[in-house]
Structures are given as C-alpha cells and as structure tokens.
Amino acid sequence: MSGPTDDSPAAAGPVRRSRDVPMLVRRARAGDPRAVARLITLVESGDEVLPQVAAALAPYAGQAQVVGLTGSPGVGKSTTTNELVRALRTRGHRVGVLAIDPSSPFTGGAILGDRVRMQDHATDPGVYIRSMSSRGHLGGLSAATPQAVRVLEGAGCDVVLVETVGVGQAEVEVASLADTTLVLLAPGMGDAIQAVKAGILEIADVFVVNKADRDGADATVRDIQGMIALGERGPGEWRPQVVRAIAARGEGIDDIAAAIDKHRDWLERHGELRRRREARAAAEIEAIALGVLRDRIGSLRDGTQLPTLAAKVAEGAVDPYAAAGELLSQLGTG
Numbered sequence: 001m002s003g004p005t006d007d008s009p010a011a012a013g014p015v016r017r018s019r020d021v022p023m024l025v026r027r028a029r030a031g032d033p034r035a036v037a038r039l040i041t042l043v044e045s046g047d048e049v050l051p052q053v054a055a056a057l058a059p060y061a062g063q064a065q066v067v068g069l070t071g072s073p074g075v076g077k078s079t080t081t082n083e084l085v086r087a088l089r090t091r092g093h094r095v096g097v098l099a100i101d102p103s104s105p106f107t108g109g110a111i112l113g114d115r116v117r118m119q120d121h122a123t124d125p126g127v128y129i130r131s132m133s134s135r136g137h138l139g140g141l142s143a144a145t146p147q148a149v150r151v152l153e154g155a156g157c158d159v160v161l162v163e164t165v166g167v168g169q170a171e172v173e174v175a176s177l178a179d180t181t182l183v184l185l186a187p188g189m190g191d192a193i194q195a196v197k198a199g200i201l202e203i204a205d206v207f208v209v210n211k212a213d214r215d216g217a218d219a220t221v222r223d224i225q226g227m228i229a230l231g232e233r234g235p236g237e238w239r240p241q242v243v244r245a246i247a248a249r250g251e252g253i254d255d256i257a258a259a260i261d262k263h264r265d266w267l268e269r270h271g272e273l274r275r276r277r278e279a280r281a282a283a284e285i286e287a288i289a290l291g292v293l294r295d296r297i298g299s300l301r302d303g304t305q306l307p308t309l310a311a312k313v314a315e316g317a318v319d320p321y322a323a324a325g326e327l328l329s330q331l332g333t334g
C-alpha cells in the first residue's frame, strides 16, 4: 500500500478516533494503514456509523480473492499464512490478513502468537495484518468478517487470507464464506476424524497436511484421501486437493499456492465464484437483519411488553406461541 496522504504526526490522532467515514475511506483507498485499522475497528465494534462504512465500501466489493484457513489450535495456520503472504508478495499481490479470534476480544495467546509468526511482514506496506474479534458486533462473526474483507478490498488488497480456529460452528461458517477454504491437519492429532465430526470435511477445498516432518504424515494423507474418495461427486464437481507442507520450513507452500490457483480456475469456469459470493452476501444480510431483531427483542425485555406477556404465560392465560407472535408483531418493520 502506498503511504498515507497526510503523514504528519498530527494526522494520526484524528484518524485513530475518527468517525469521519468519507475521510477514513479516502485515506484507506490511498493505502493509509491507520485509516484501514480505524475502519476495521469500527466494523469490529459494530459502531453506529457501520451502515455508512458499508455504503462507502460497497463499490469495491468482490475485488479480492478470499482464502480461508482453518484447523485445530496449533496446527500451523499462522505459520502457513505467513509463508503464503511471502509467496503472494513475490507474485506482486497486495495481501490482507484477518486472524479471527472468536473468544478473547483484545488479548490472548493466539493473537500474540499471530503477531510473532507474521512479523516478517510487519514493515511491508503491501501487507495488512489484523487480528479481530467480533464480540459485540451486531450479527457476530459472519457479518463482521465480510465487512472487514471489504475494508481490505477498499484498501487495494487483491488477496485476503482469513485465519479462523476450526473449533465451533461459527468458525466453520466463517471459513465457508471464503472463495477457497484450506483445512489444515497435522499428523497424529486424530485430526482427520475430528474434521469429519466438526463438519469441516464438507467445507474443505484444499487439505493441507502440515507438520509433514512428523511421524504419521503418510497415514494422515491416506486417511483424508480415503474420506474424499467416499464422498459422492457429480461430473465436473471439485475434488478436494491434498497437499503436504512443512510450513515452519517454508516447504510445500508453492504447492498450496498452486492448489489455490487451480481451485480459483475451477470456481470461475463453473460460475461457482459468483454463487459463493452471493451465498456470502446472503449470510451477511441475514446476520445483520437477525442482529437488528435481536436488539429490538432485547430492548423489549427492558420495556413492559415482555414482562406483561411473560406474566400471562406464567399464569396460563396465554400460550407461549401466541405470546411470541404478539411480541413479533410489536417489533414492527423497517
């Protein structure tokens, strides 16, 4: 990213606290990392100017290839991301990285670990790295992530890597919002079986068996190949690729990049890229709408309607379905 339009120290303060959306977007477009950081903070915290941010960034939607990386804690996602960034930079791409931490908002080992493992690129103006949490965001992880992707697209990133820990359904959903999803496994962790349990198998476009320097890598590759073979696939359907890597030594990274390219080609040839992006937009709209509804129901709880209805249900005067119907009708529209 090119330098900020106004690099004077005096400009840093206003940007850091600003809610001047047109100014922030203008600066982010010019590659000012502070403006990008501020916009993502606004997204992450579900700030009231969020609709304005979304409106200003809408024209830049779809300009980046979004690659999700998921897998168990410690499997090597950040190390792989760091190496992929290096490979993408060599090819001249501008790269954004979002490390999503669903649990701990601003502290925690995972985020510190990400910083350490990705610090190779800390001073590269063509790389933007951000850890984010979605606690408090209206609509949660599935709304915050695409919006943060859009900030990075607005800032000129043509590839965005999204790292999520594959532990829960929300993280699986976020990973499935990417154009291409990499699922990382490591030998001897029972990971292949875990992957099936967590529903991760369905979302994987590319499996990376990382830590291939360890015993059992062959067995893990075999297990996962076996599971892929069991899956039913129509003609022309994508067959997940399996790639070995030793991310800690930068080995296998070119193979991962090649698998991503191959999947990207397939997406484009089959109209699947568009379909996935529409699915992502649908999930985003739904999450925002549900967030609004949840908020309104929450505010009803502080009012008199809900307690009144609850008293009626408790004494048997009204059934809970009728009460819920009444509550919904009071929410109104728009």
Ligand SMILES: Nc1nc2c(ncn2[C@@H]2O[C@H](COP(=O)(O)OP(=O)(O)OP(=O)(O)O)[C@@H](O)[C@H]2O)c(=O)[nH]1
Pocket (backbone or CB within 6 Å): 071, 072, 073, 074, 075, 076, 077, 078, 079, 080, 109, 110, 113, 114, 117, 165, 210, 211, 212, 213, 214, 245, 246, 247, 248, 249
């Ligand atoms: N032996 C070996 N160790 C590796 C390899 N890749 C990464 N590691 C190590 O595994 C540890 C975890 O790596 P990370 O990249 O932080 O893993 P992660 O999946 O991002 O971890 P979380 O974000 O905490 O879920 C680090 O100590 C890495 O150095 C590898 O290919 N072989």
Ligand SMILES: [Mg+2]
Pocket (backbone or CB within 6 Å): 077, 078, 079, 110, 113, 114, 163
């Ligand atoms: Mg990590």
